[in-house]
Amino acid sequence: MSVTIQIPSALRAFTERKSEIAVEAKTVGEAITALTNLYPDIRPHLFEEEGKLRSFINVYVAGKNVRNAGGVEAAIPDGETLTLVPAIAGGAPLGVRL
Amino acid sequence: MSLIPENRLAELSGDDVKRYSRHLILPEVGWEGQQRLKAAKVLIVGTGGLGAPLALYLAAAGVGTLGLVDFDTVEASNLQRQIIHSTRDIDRPKVASARDRIRGINPDIKVITHNTRLSSANALEILRNYDVVADGTDNFPTRYLVNDACVLLGIPTVYGSIYQFEGQASVFYAKKGPCYRCLYPAPPPPGLVPSCGEGGVLGVLPGIIGCIQANEVIKLIVDADEHEGRSLIGRLLLFDAWQLKFRELALDKEPACPICGEQPTIHDLVDYEEFCGLKREEAEVPVKAISARDLKARLDAGDRIQLIDVREPHERAIFQFEGAKAIPFGQLIRRKEEFNPEIDAVFICKIGQRSIYAIRALRDAGYTGRMFNLKDGSNAWARDVDPSLPQY
Ligand SMILES: [Zn+2]
Numbered sequence: 044m045s046v047t048i049q050i051p052s053a054l055r056a057f058t059e060r061k062s063e064i065a066v067e068a069k070t071v072g073e074a075i076t077a078l079t080n081l082y083p084d085i086r087p088h089l090f091e092e093e094g095k096l097r098s099f100i101n102v103y104v105a106g107k108n109v110r111n112a113g114g115v116e117a118a119i120p121d122g123e124t125l126t127l128v129p130a131i132a133g134g135a136p137l138g139v140r141l
Numbered sequence: 142m143s144l145i146p147e148n149r150l151a152e153l154s155g156d157d158v159k160r161y162s163r164h165l166i167l168p169e170v171g172w173e174g175q176q177r178l179k180a181a182k183v184l185i186v187g188t189g190g191l192g193a194p195l196a197l198y199l200a201a202a203g204v205g206t207l208g209l210v211d212f213d214t215v216e217a218s219n220l221q222r223q224i225i226h227s228t229r230d231i232d233r234p235k236v237a238s239a240r241d242r243i244r245g246i247n248p249d250i251k252v253i254t255h256n257t258r259l260s261s262a263n264a265l266e267i268l269r270n271y272d273v274v275a276d277g278t279d280n281f282p283t284r285y286l287v288n289d290a291c292v293l294l295g296i297p298t299v300y301g302s303i304y305q306f307e308g309q310a311s312v313f314y315a316k317k318g319p320c321y322r323c324l325y326p327a328p329p330p331p332g333l334v335p336s337c338g339e340g341g342v343l344g345v346l347p348g349i350i351g352c353i354q355a356n357e358v359i360k361l362i363v364d365a366d367e368h369e370g371r372s373l374i375g376r377l378l379l380f381d382a383w384q385l386k387f388r389e390l391a392l393d394k395e396p397a398c399p400i401c402g403e404q405p406t407i408h409d410l411v412d413y414e415e416f417c418g419l420k421r422e423e424a425e426v427p428v429k430a431i432s433a434r435d436l437k438a439r440l441d442a443g444d445r446i447q448l449i450d451v452r453e454p455h456e457r458a459i460f461q462f463e464g465a466k467a468i469p470f471g472q473l474i475r476r477k478e479e480f481n482p483e484i485d486a487v488f489i490c491k492i493g494q495r496s497i498y499a500i501r502a503l504r505d506a507g508y509t510g511r512m513f514n515l516k517d518g519s520n521a522w523a524r525d526v527d528p529s530l531p532q533y
Contacts, residue, residue, distance in 0.1 A: 052305040052383075056453070056471035062384070084474045087502070088329075099329040103390050111393070128379065128390065130325040131304040133190070133279045133342070 044121040046074045053129050057085035071102055072115030074125050089127075099130040143177070143364045144272050144297070151179035151205060156249075161203050169370065174363035175203060181362045184208040184271040186259060186287055188239040190347025191277030191301045191354060193225035198355040199275075200243040200250050204362070207243060208271055210255040211235040222344035259283055261410040264290040273361055275299045275354050281328035282413035288313060288321035289410055292400045297361055297374075301354040306343050306383040308350035311373050311392065312357050315401035318375040323395035323402075330418045346382045353378065428500045431513040433521040436487060440464075447486040451499045452519070459533050460519050462489055470495050474506045482510030491533070493518040 048064045058064060064081065068074035075096075079086040091097055094115075102109045103126040109117040119125060153161075153175060164170045164178075183204050185192045188211045199207060215223075215230045215238055223235075230238035236254035243252050255267055259278075268274060268290045276287050276298050284302075291298040297314035300321065313320045357373050359365075366372055379388045400407040414420055431439075439446060448465035450457065457467055468476050470490070480486060480503075488496035493516050500512045515521065523530040 052307045052381075056469065058471075082471075082475070084471050084502070086474075087505070097329070098327040099325050101324065101390075106390060108390070108393065111395075126388075126390075128309075128377070130281070130328055131302045131307070131309065132281045132284060132328075133303040133347070 044069055044119070046119050046122075047124045048074060048078055049124060049126045051127055051129055051131075053131055054085060054088060054127065057082050057088065068119060070115065071096075071104065071109050071113070071117045071119060071125065074119060075102075075115070088129075101128040102126070103128060143367075144361055145177040145180050149180045150176040152176070153179065157203070160247075160249075164202070169365065169368045170363050177362050177364070178203045178359065179205040181273065182206040182208065182271045183358055183362075184210065184268060184274045185277060186210050186274060186283065187277035187279060188223070188225060188235040189213075189219065189277060189279060190222040190303065190342065190344075191351040192239070192275075193223045194348050194351035195275050195277055195355050195358070196225055196239055196243055197246060198352060199358060200247045202355075202359055203247065204250065204358070206251045206253065206271075208253040208255060208267070209236045209239050210257065210259050210267065211239075212256060212258045222342065222347050224348065259286060261286065261413065264410060265294065268296060269294050271296065273297055273299060273358050275301075275358055277301060277351065277354070282417045282419065284321060285328065285416060286410065286413045289400055289407060291315075292320050293408075293410070299354045299357045299361070299373075301347075301350040303342055303347050303350055305341055306346060306381060308346055308353075308380040308382070310350055310353045310357070310378045310380070311376060312361065314374050315394075319392045319394040320398060320401045322400055323398045324377065324392055326395075326399070328417045343382055346380075349380065349382065353380075426504075428497045429511075429513045430493075430516040431487060432516050433525040436515060436522075437526045445484050447480060447484050448489060449480070449486055449499075450489045450519075451495055452490050456491060456533075460523065460530055462519060462522070465489060470499055473499055473503055477503060477506060477508050480508065480510060482508065485511045485513060487513045487515055489515045489519055489522075491518045492520055 046066055046068045050058050050062055064078055066074050066077035068077055075089055089097055104119050105123055161175050164175050165172055181204050183199055185195050188209050213235050215226045215233055215235055217231055225242050226238045234256050236256045240252045240254055243250055264286055274291050274296055278284055287298060292315045297312055300311045300313055302309045360370055360372050375392050377390045377392050396403050450462045450465035450467045451470040453469050488499050490496040493514055496514045500514060520532040523532045
C-alpha cells in the first residue's frame, strides 16, 4: 500500500531536498522505517535509540496526531498522507546560548 | 470572560476616532473592541523577523501598551527580514530601534522596552504585567520559558515559528486549550534540527507568520470567539511559502502535560538551557579541533588528510574549498564507506558547528578513524588563510 510522506524543510537536508517521498507501508512505523532505509541519515532525527518516535516530531495521518492514537502501530489507509511536524525554533545560529 | 474586562475599557479621544475609524465601522471590532485594544498590554518577545510585523501592526491597530523584550543589536544581516529596523539602526539595541519606529507609526502607544535576555529569573516579573504574550523568539530554551511562564500566569501565548520556507502558528492558552508542551513535550537535542543561522530563511516568511500572530493577538483582545470568530486555540497552522500551501492540524490538550495537564509536575520555572540539553552537550566526548592556520601548515607539509566539506551545494557555489570532498551533512552516514579510517579527516562547514555534529553523527554510526573539526569553518579559512575567499 502506497503512502506519501511529507518532509518538512527542517528535514529535507536528509532527503536530497525532496519534499515528498512515496513508500510502501501499512502502519506509521513501517512508513518511517521505509523512509529511514532510503535515507539513513534521517533516522536519528525520527527515532530514539529504543525505536520510539522522537518527542519533538509529531506525526499526523489524515489530520490527526498519532501520538495518542496508536503511535508507530497506527494504521495508515491506502493512498493517505503522513505529515512530519518537527519543532522549529527559527533564527538563532546553532549553539547560541540563552 | 474577556481578556480585558469591562472595568478596564479605555476612553477613546476624537483623534482616536479619526485614526481607528476603519476598526470602529467594523461591527465585530467597533467602539468597544477599540476600547479594549487601547487598554490592552501586549508583550512581544523578540524584535526580529516575527517581532517586526507584530510590533508594526499592533502599534498601528492601537494596542495601548506594547512591551518589547530583546537583548540583541541590529546587524546588517537582520535587515533582509526584520523590517522594523533600518540601515541607520545597525549596531543599535533592537528594542530602541523598534521603539522609535513604533513612535513614528503611532505616537499614542506606550512602549516599554526590556533590553535584556528573558530568563527564569526575570520572566514572571516581566510577563505578569501583560494581557497577551506574542512569542517571536528564535530558540528553544526561550520558547519553553515563555510557554511555562504564560501557563503559570494564566496568559495566552500567540505562537509563531519559522524555518527556511515553513512557518507554524498557533495560540497556546492553557485555560482553554493546549500549550506548547502539549504539542512538543521535549525539544530536539542541539544539532538534531538545524536552525536558521545555517539553514537560512526566506525573508518574507516571518512577515507572513508575524502578521498571522498580530491578527490572533487582536482577535484575543477583541474577543473574536464571542463574535462568530475563531482563534487558533487548539489548532496548528502550517504554512509552506515555497509551495504556497496552508494546512491546519488539530491540537489536543495533552492530559499528561507536565505543566497544563491533569496532574502537573512543573509548578515553577526551571533551567531551560539544561532542559534543552545545552549543558549536557558540554559533557559529551569532545571533538578535536584544528585551526585554519594549522590545517594550512599540515597541508603545506604534505600530510595526508581527507578534507570533507559537509556544506550544501549552494554554499559551495559561494565558496569552493580546494581539495575537499563534498558530502553534505545529510548524506554522511549513507556515504561513510567513502572515508578511509586510516587517514585523518578534517570536516569543514561554514562556522565550525555543523562539522561538530557531523563528527558526532559518524562516531555514533560506528566510524573509527581520527576526525578533526575545522575551527570556525570556511569563514576562518577565508579570514586567516586565504582572504581572497568570501566569508558569508
Ligand atoms: Zn500543556
